[in-house]
Amino acid sequence: MSTAERLLSDDVRQAIRARFPRYATRQAVTLPALHLVNQRLGYVPPEAVAEIAELLELTPAQVQDTLSFYGFFKQDKPAGRVRVWVCRSISCAARGGEDLLEYLCKKLGIRPGETTPDGRVTLEFAECLGACDYAPAMLVGDTLHKDLTREKIDEFVASLQQ
């Protein structure tokens, strides 16, 4: 494959290779590589899977196998600019988390797993964010939104418009 046709840029490849010395096998770099590609592209398309496999000296099936286990990496198109994880586990659910998830679904017009048509937001449900002390909670990118209420969700959705 010529350099022009490759999906993964040189610096992403470099970053993946930089992980090799940390582990006894190249296969162990699978998850870090998936994360690196996901961060760069917003998803991990099949072409990237093949390229990762080549770098790691694995078969594409081995990489795809691992990828598909997590249900975390999108493959058809990039996730939204912001990925919102609304917790639905017991502590949050007990304090209204599921209703708030439904509310957010309606406000954004999408179901969990989907991305808004304008590509701004991907909504997901999370299984216990480990923020039970701030339940109900949601993780927006790297920021934890705590003690959610409908008002706070309204504010959040409004902030997305800016």
Next chain:
Amino acid sequence: MAIVIIDGRELEIPARQRLNGIQAAARLGIEIPHYCWHPALSVVGSCRMCLVEIGNRDAKTGKISMLPKLVPACNTIVTDGMVLVTDSQKVRQARARVEEGLLLRHPIDCPICDKAGECCLQDYHFLHGQDERRADVRPFTSRRRDVGEKVTLFVDRCVMCSQCVRFTREISRTGELMVTGRGAHEEIDVVPGFPLDNKLSGNVVDHCPVGALCDKEFLYQQRVWYMTRHPGVCTGCATGCSIWIEENQDRIYRIRPRENPQLNRWWICNEGRYGYPHVHNRRRLIRPRRRDGGEIVYLDWTGLPNELAGRLGQAGHLAAVLSPHLTCEEAYLLGKFVRGLDAAAWLALGPVPVVGQDERFPDALTISAEKCPNRRGVEAVIAHFTGRVTTFDQLLPEIDQGGIRGVWFSGGYKTDFVDEATARRFESLDLLVVQDLFPSPLSERADYELPAAAFAERDGSYVNRADRLQSAPWAIRPPAEVRSEGSLYWELLRRDGLYDSRAVLDELTREALYFSAARGPVPEVGIDLKVNLLADASGSNV
């Protein structure tokens, strides 16, 4: 020496043997059901069907103490004093629950599933399952998904034993198969653009304990209980894997590996697995015929052997081309016959088909580049009669010179083996007898065209590339007018009764040192002829 107690019975295991619970119980004839364990693959212990109770018998007091929890027999190496219980209420209940779990969302496909009759899910349901269906799901039929050229997947029949995935990672080392998803939504799949494409791919169908992975060639062709299986030897290449030939009413429907720890272990390659359609190809020569000038005369077998012997006797100096597809016994009889007519007759090895390079699958088998089963055996027979081996290429100039007047060419080739130019070199002969499977430039020039038997119709033994001699009894009867090489040569030699390959082998083992190790009964896995050759002080191998 370790003593293991299984269901109250004692089993002695020699000191250095490592056996798991399944293997140990099998030695006592106790079958512990399992889906995911296979002796050749890594142990995952995931199906949970082989759960047993284990405990310990105190060496001094004889007191038995059992562990409270079940353990999988596949991952339990039996040790001295270990107690295994495979038939208690607890074990039976655990098995029944695993069966129930697997049947919860299993498509009701038995009536249309290839695996019926040899399916672990079916068998274990009858042996270990429960009578009542307690799940509340309406039956459905499986989706089908293409995974490769030879293999198709019925997705929903899969029980997630992962044998197929482990096969492609550990044995063929091609890694095409994978599990996708997590939990109850897991499926077997391939990455688009990277199908299950290796030369051992057909073996995953054997590994699959249910009807999920199916062989496209065999799909919907025959019910397994109508087939009879015969032990045989694959004649596709010089490796000579042990096989089962499965047929119904003389039609082959399937070739499967026959376990041989010394040779192909549990597998065969796709060339061998799918190398039988030619047996039933309509192009096959099936009647003996003669060319009189431009005319073709169809012959009757009555009197034909005499006619052939007569014509050959008259021809003068003879040559016989012994195909590397002949069994040792057939080669011996043909050689004896021709040398009986002409003591100085040439015996040459037929063309040896070679395609590409040897392909080695470490831990599994090697696919030989040499695509015939018995070059070594036939060479040994030729050398026994003539003191040397003449190749086909060495024979041709002798024919050109004109000293040889009559040639018997035995073929049995599946594919083209001779071109027009080479065939023309036989035109000058007074007599050409060609015995083969399919028409060829050579058979078109033959005075006598005799139909050959296909591999499954022959009886005798083959010697593979590693000097292993294996018996290959006949599996199907040839088409009506085909007389197998063995029976024809037996008759030409005017021997009484029917062709008896074992008697011929006995003769051969007495006459030729190379074959002497096969004097007694030949084991199912064959016998390494080198065993006696090492003892031969002269160092020669004949």
Next chain:
Amino acid sequence: MPTYQPVLLANIHKEDSHKLAVYESGGGYRALRRVLKEKSPQDVVEMVRLSNLRGRGGAGFPTGLKWSFLPEGHPGPVYLCVNADESEPGTFVNRVLMELDPHQVIEGIILSSYATKARTAYIYLRYEYPLSLQRMQAAVDECYQAGYLGKRILGRDFSLDVYIHRGAAAYVCGEEMGLIESLEGKRAWPRIKPPFPAVEGLFRKPTVVNNVETLACVTHIADRGVEWFKSLGTPPDPHDPRDPGSFGPKLYGLSGHVNRPGCYEAPLGITCRQLIEEFGGGVWKNRQAKAVIPGGLSTGLMTEAEFDTPLDFSGPLKVGCLGLGTGCVVVLDETYPILDFLYNSCRFFAHESCGQCTPCREGTRWAVEMIERIRAGRGRLKDLELLQEIGDSIGIIPGTTICGLADGAAWPIKNAIGKFRDELEDYIKRTNPEGYIVTEPVEALAAIAD
């Protein structure tokens, strides 16, 4: 009871508590210095063994005993895996430690690596903790700078590299053998034991997997001594020679229907009632509690009548719960339907089951489908028996599965039906008085012609 001075949470309210300078100013890394100067690795193993420190990740296995399974004289390499995949619903205490006092954890990692002769430690950190990732990585970088990590630590013949390995939202990666398979780059199907990880773990080398809070305890045992550690908690039951006791401080998470959810530290053995009343400000909205989950969702339910059970390694077992688990309590008030709890639990475990073992894969799916049907008003009383059977038959306790996820899936079912059967039967009788169900049709999946 005398006011207990937090040790694990001693620093969290300081400004920049996550920074090395602040940690050191409070006495951080003095334990490491002393140990490297005065003690051998074997001394440290012995110290931890004598302390009877038990794992805080959920299983409560004695840490010193786990370390002692490492084979003597193995050429190595030996690996330490830090289980920072905290995913047990209701649990968040590791997060607090990593965000607010990462060095405490790292000092424990270094001490434990020294003891076990590990030269590489991987911190398997769950994806959902981005602030922990930031803080832990920064702390690791500070340590390399300061000579606490890398080659020849503090001038000794002891080197250690620490790498953070980020997860991707799968609960089963918190299971020791699932973590190892995930770290190796494969799907996280927990590997069968034997062989045990101490003998053949990560990359088939000797490996120890320890929880974040456990490692933080190692720091304090090294700093303050075994005596101090054993002065806290519950001593062993004199009638049970195999009971190692429940020693040391514990981080108790409290969430759900309480006025002050949060992370609280107390010696092992406070009761549920004490936690709710004295730390949590009582049940919210002036309501009564119906039940709690004592230590993360897997542990099941404790009824209000059982609230005086000490939350140590033996207490919850005595009232039929799976165990102490993570010690993170979730309070459910009197208005919260047990069926909702059961649905949330079964849905969680069906979603997270790795799918490898038949009983768990099929059992968790069957359970959630039955509960969905019950909720939709099409339940039968018989379903409760089937659910009970699933609960009793899956798990490593009966031996029918490879890992303990199944036990975690089973216990909420067992406790919900065992302790709140009337409420469940009531719901079924009310919503489906006929007891008649229509078989759920599954879409006939069209065969694809190829």
